[in-house]
Amino acid sequence: MSNVYMGKILMVNLSDGTFEEQKIPDAVYEKFLSGSGLGGFVLYNNIPAGADPLGPDNIIGFVSGLLTGSGSMFTGRWMVVGKSPLTGGYGEANCGGNFSPAIKRCGYDGIFFKGISEKPVYLHIENGKAELKDAGHLWGKDAIETEETLISDLTKTRKPKVACIGPAGEKLSCISGVSNDLGRMAARSGLGAVMGSKNLKALVLDGKNKIEPQNRNEIKILSQKCIKWVNFQPWFLSGNGLRILAAILRFMPTQTAMDGMLWKIMLRKWGTIALNQYSSELGDAPIKNWAGSNLDFSKDKSNSINPDTILETEIKKYYCYSCPLGCGGICKGNFSKGESHKPEYESVLALSGLCLNDNLESVFQMNDRLNRAGMDTISAGSTIAFAIECYERGILTKKDTDGLELTWGNSDAMMALLGKMIARDGIGDILADGVKIASEKIGKSSDQYAMHAGGQELPMHDSRFDPGFAVHYAVEATPGRHTIGSQLYYEMYRLWKKDKALPGIWLLYRKKSKYKVTEKKAIQAAASSKFVNVLNGAGGCMFGAQIGVDRVPFFEWLNAATGWDKTPAEYLEIGKRLQTMKQAFNIKHGVDPKSTKPNSRALGQPPQAKGANKKRTVYVDKMIENYWRQFGWNTRTGRPSEEDISSVNHT
Numbered sequence: 001m002s003n004v005y006m007g008k009i010l011m012v013n014l015s016d017g018t019f020e021e022q023k024i025p026d027a028v029y030e031k032f033l034s035g036s037g038l039g040g041f042v043l044y045n046n047i048p049a050g051a052d053p054l055g056p057d058n059i060i061g062f063v064s065g066l067l068t069g070s071g072s073m074f075t076g077r078w079m080v081v082g083k084s085p086l087t088g089g090y091g092e093a094n095c096g097g098n099f100s101p102a103i104k105r106c107g108y109d110g111i112f113f114k115g116i117s118e119k120p121v122y123l124h125i126e127n128g129k130a131e132l133k134d135a136g137h138l139w140g141k142d143a144i145e146t147e148e149t150l151i152s153d154l155t156k157t158r159k160p161k162v163a164c165i166g167p168a169g170e171k172l173s174c175i176s177g178v179s180n181d182l183g184r185m186a187a188r189s190g191l192g193a194v195m196g197s198k199n200l201k202a203l204v205l206d207g208k209n210k211i212e213p214q215n216r217n218e219i220k221i222l223s224q225k226c227i228k229w230v231n232f233q234p235w236f237l238s239g240n241g242l243r244i245l246a247a248i249l250r251f252m253p254t255q256t257a258m259d260g261m262l263w264k265i266m267l268r269k270w271g272t273i274a275l276n277q278y279s280s281e282l283g284d285a286p287i288k289n290w291a292g293s294n295l296d297f298s299k300d301k302s303n304s305i306n307p308d309t310i311l312e313t314e315i316k317k318y319y320c321y322s323c324p325l326g327c328g329g330i331c332k333g334n335f336s337k338g339e340s341h342k343p344e345y346e347s348v349l350a351l352s353g354l355c356l357n358d359n360l361e362s363v364f365q366m367n368d369r370l371n372r373a374g375m376d377t378i379s380a381g382s383t384i385a386f387a388i389e390c391y392e393r394g395i396l397t398k399k400d401t402d403g404l405e406l407t408w409g410n411s412d413a414m415m416a417l418l419g420k421m422i423a424r425d426g427i428g429d430i431l432a433d434g435v436k437i438a439s440e441k442i443g444k445s446s447d448q449y450a451m452h453a454g455g456q457e458l459p460m461h462d463s464r465f466d467p468g469f470a471v472h473y474a475v476e477a478t479p480g481r482h483t484i485g486s487q488l489y490y491e492m493y494r495l496w497k498k499d500k501a502l503p504g505i506w507l508l509y510r511k512k513s514k515y516k517v518t519e520k521k522a523i524q525a526a527a528s529s530k531f532v533n534v535l536n537g538a539g540g541c542m543f544g545a546q547i548g549v550d551r552v553p554f555f556e557w558l559n560a561a562t563g564w565d566k567t568p569a570e571y572l573e574i575g576k577r578l579q580t581m582k583q584a585f586n587i588k589h590g591v592d593p594k595s596t597k598p599n600s601r602a603l604g605q606p607p608q609a610k611g612a613n614k615k616r617t618v619y620v621d622k623m624i625e626n627y628w629r630q631f632g633w634n635t636r637t638g639r640p641s642e643e644d645i646s647s648v649n650h651t
């Protein structure tokens with residue numbers, strides 16, 4: 001019987017060039033969904049313990065979301081999964097664009113690769129026929145050139161969809177990602193290097209399979225209700241107004257809970273860059289490699305990244321597949337193609353405030369360069385900030401940096417350093433694998449300035465401002481990611497509206513209360529992790545989810561698309577199983593759950609003396625214990641019970 005899922009995956013053995021179609025029983029989808037759930041399930045059961053992330057035993061998978069193609073909204077994200085060379089544990093990243101439905105149209109929920117090809121290849125699937133083709137002419141090309149070349153070479157009447165790596169992945173940079181839609185990036189976990197290690201340059205997908213949800217009419221009715229919320233777009237503040245609002249909020253002893261509709265209005269107008277100055281003022285954006293504060297990047301500098309200024313360069317909006325909101329954009333500028341994807345908030349802040357750089361043109365150029373190289377903008381910006389701090393403290397000298405004066409805000413030196421990182425040239429070779437590996441090579445106690453959790457560079461949300469981020473940076477199987485939970489996110493997901501067992505929120509609360517260790521906060525954090533596992537299984541966009549699950553009906557769409565009759569609480573139980581599976585993957589591969597805490601600077605240990613987060617310390621150890629308790633894991637070790645682990649084994 002047809003369904004929203006295809007019921008099979010393709011396993012490609014790159015060592016001998018063979019293909020194997022594997023049927024996936026319905027029960028697996030009911031237990032693990034698709035997306036990163038199905039992906040994690042395949043990885044957990046097929047990668048041997050201790051496998052080298054860059055060796056033949058690692059498996060990399062490209063998996064579509066369960067809801068992709070169903071007619072639901074905000075559900076066009078695809079997941080790349082594999083053992084991460086950056087963290088040594090479970091690796092996962094996701095991206096929007098138009099690649100997710102292309103996987104299903106080829107008849108698969110996921111396409112997985114094992115082994116290593118002798119020479120560079122790409123996978124081409126057209127009308128049900130899969131072939132590995134020579135990619136010698138593409139090796140060395142950047143991600144955008146690669147996609148354009150493949151499309152122009154292969155297009156006759158239709159446009160295939162492409163996911164590929166750039167030079168960073170080819171050179172096995174542990175902070176490289178996978179690109180699609182001409183510069184969108186599944187950036188985290190360093191999985192571009194896994195593709196590079198397998199000599200796999202790209203996937204080119206051109207299928208015609210239909211995607212048949214169980215109840216298309218019900219999905220349509222749900223989508224019509226959802227669109228009303230998305231289309232509500234009253235007049236809103238200017239970029240300057242947002243900055244001033246943040247400056248006022250900073251001085252208040254209390255905080256109001258965030259309604260995701262406000263965030264939606266900002267996203268629709270500007271995209272994620274709405275937060276550029278707002279977060280810098282408020283203390284949400286880490287400044288000067290997390291050692292500075294809003295005072296170091298105040299109005300005179302942060303005006304350079306005013307969202308209105310960036311919006312002036314936007315020539316059109318960019319929408320992912322099935323998205324009614326369109327937070328993306330294409331900007332004109334001094335790029336080789338004359339236009340480039342609008343940089344995201346994370347990229348802008350990592351390349352500006354984190355390095356005290358107020359040269360917007362350099363931010364645009366570095367963002368475009370990173371998208372082309374296929375390197376994670378968060379990790380690259382963090383690594384540059386780390387190198388600058390090492391230089392300013394005398395740990396790195398001009399001799400070490402090949403003559404570059406790596407001082408705060410020196411945008412020319414930043415751009416030159418980035419070129420070296422992409423090319424693995426000189427100091428760039430040391431930095432190309434991120435801050436943890438670089439600090440181990442540099443020594444001289446430089447690890448104290450390496451801002452990461454479990455090897456992955458921290459995003460642009462300060463855990464001293466929202467301690468919920470500190471918990472998720474530490475406890476997730478892919479540590480150091482901002483796309484799962486925080487106090488703010490729980491407020492916006494509105495899960496308690498659908499699962500009455502979950503705690504509601506205070507609309508107004510004292511800021512100091514954020515730092516208290518309570519069981520209620522642990523329940524909220526655990527619920528966020530469970531929910532985002534469901535979301536990533538469904539292929540859902542987090543920004544859609546942040547409008548609130550009572551307005552954007554992911555749970556109801558799942559039932560309508562599959563014919564299941566599960567309650568939101570039952571879906572969250574699935575999310576719990578997926579979280580346990582990913583934790584079990586890490587334990588199987590020797591990652592100690594206690595080793596993935598963020599750097600102590602990110603926890604306010606010691607607390608800052610001035611700025612928006614002054615005197616803030618996050619007592620994360622107790623918070624982590626409480627979080628593990630919610631999953632029934634050992635609160636000392638973070639280890640799930642044998643019974644829980646056996647429930648994710650393939651039998």
Ligand code: SF4
Nearest residue numbers: 096320323326327541
């Ligand atoms: S809100 Fe933005 S990231 Fe999410 S699906 Fe839409 S365009 Fe893509």
